[in-house]
Amino acid sequence: MKEFTSKDGCNPSFIISIFLLLFLFSCSNSSDDSKVIYFDKGEKALFEDFFTENDLQLTPLETTSEALIGDLTLIKSGANDFFLFSEQDGRIHRFGKNGGVLNSIGEIGDAPGEYRQPLGFSITANSVLVLCTNGSNSELNEFSFEGEYLGKKEFQDYPYTSFEVVDGHYYFSTGSNSFFEDHKKIHVRDGNGQVVERFLVATKLNMYSISENNFHKQKEGLFFAESFNNNIYNLRKDSISLAHTIDFSQYNFNEKLVQGSDLAQNFYNVLDRGVGLIKNYYESDNLVYINLAIQKTEFGAKFYHLFIDKATQKMQLINSDELLIIPFGFTEDGKLQMCVLPGALIQFRKSNPYFFSNLDKVISTIDIDDNPIIITAKINL
16 A cells, blocks of 8 residues: 655645544534525425414404504514504504503604604513614613603614614614624614624625614524525624524525616616515524515515424425414414404405404404404414
């Protein structure tokens, strides 16, 4: 057998080093691959099966002249209440778990305790925080659950677009394709408002900026996702890590489509080809849930619910074009909470009379102009 010597241009220790590096590299890649979720590999499930095989509960939200909501912009669940933001009046409306109106929070205006340009809100153990912009500045207006104004925090020269609060720390997003001087997408501030961490380098795309809700809070932690980025991140006050990457196959975002100087045309290029978007992300003790959309000029938007069993890694993908429902998290006992507009539910029930047959008594009381309905589902994969 031929021996390797220096005359051969290599030696055993060099070869061992190469193999070791290759081994370590492959191990590193396999670890990253384990976080990839392939959109087209999930077991396809029919929408009707999802609603007939899972235990459902409908909670219509009481409709009054003071609390009238015609959109599903942002919904959050507290320990004993539901909070819904209404774009129509810029207020947050609070409902009990039985659906009854409790009170409204905040108001558009310039008087003390009022605000302009609300972008979103978060709830703590005993208060509601409303994020607003004022030119190049941001402010958080704080209210009690009953609506009493408690004060505000101001952030000069930082026009944040979304936020969340966890354990006394504020997590802010600069907004998709927006830039501050540090070129970081996420700012973490302590209870005094001081920046203590910055995460995720922002990459400039020749597209318009997008304001959206980027943070998804739950018992399992805080997660961050944004449009035109296939990654979902797990956030802590002093660290960030990759939770999952969604592979949308032919609908992965292609940066080559946005290299032109015309921002509007670049956006149309992306939509003409089609792009996958991450809308919501939540976890329970047993399940991972991801709300996804495929947007394409040819067919508009198609919405999907992706469930993953943590123990078995079984995946189930459900197309929900028939009925637009907005998820907003899991309950303490692992049930998925969703919201639907009454008109959509009534029309869907007429077109599919065999759906919700056991809930006819509740649905018959709903009027098309009523407030949204909360759907609580026990998921059985």
